[in-house]
Amino acid sequence: MVGPYLPVVTLIGELTILIISSIIFCGFILLILTFYSMKSGNILFPRFMRAGLLFLEGLMRALFRLFGFEDSDFLKIIVTLQNSLNWKAFLAIPVHDRVVFIPHCLRSNSCPAHLHDEGLKCRECGLCRVGEGKRFLEALGYRVFIIPGSSFIKRMIKRYHPKAIIGIGCLMEVKEGLEMANQVDIIAMGVVNLSDGCVETTADWDQVYKIALLGIPAKNVPDEMKKYLD
Ligand code: SF4
Structure with missing residues (x-):
């Protein structure tokens, strides 16, 4: 019964792992960009950062907490990003x-x-x-x-x-x-x-x-x- 479905199940499993790994990878990239912005006051890729932080809001808040930051730090960076995008x-x-x-x-x-x-x-x-x-x-x-x-x-x-x-x-x-x-x-x-x-x-x-x-x-x-x- 399982035989013919095994490749499909394996493919779904591999795709799921790939998607989860990509999301976590993006989360860490966003985290590094965010810390850099907070430290230097210089925002790199603001459009990508804003979209990513909002899209992955739950994960990003969790990562922020994991690294000892408050929810307020997350919100502050969103406001700063939005301001810098609207500046011009x-x-x-x-x-x-x-x-x-x-x-x-x-x-x-x-x-x-x-x-x-x-x-x-x-x-x-x-x-x-x-x-x-x-x-x-x-x-x-x-x-x-x-x-x-x-x-x-x-x-x-x-x-x-x-x-x-x-x-x-x-x-x-x-x-x-x-x-x-x-x-x-x-x-x-x-x-x-x-x-x-x-x-x-x-x-x-x-x-x-x-x-x-x-x-x-x-x-x-x-x-x-x-x-x-x-
Ligand atoms: S300055 Fe204006 S807002 Fe402030 S206390 Fe006086 S009336 Fe109220």
């Missing part, structure tokens, strides 16, 4: 077609602002850095939204049809936001918060301004922001 396209988009989404968890606990149809109406009271950030970004020509959740992002995208987004937030929010933007063909750059939580979080404002200034001629940059030009 973002540069080319005029600032009036860009928006910035700032999470409202950055505000002070004593924030006097109220929520309205398009997010928090910041009074620039000086109790947190959101007011200053909003002022800087609007001076550059950005539309800025201080939002309590992703439903606002979807609504503002429908309303204003931006071509590019800067999204600020915690690691998971930024990763998911970048994926969502990819799906709707919007160029997105993510900036991960320096401290997480639900209240009084801290944004990486230097990074926000560096990204915000991409593609903006130096003559259009207010003096107080010139220090963020590369």
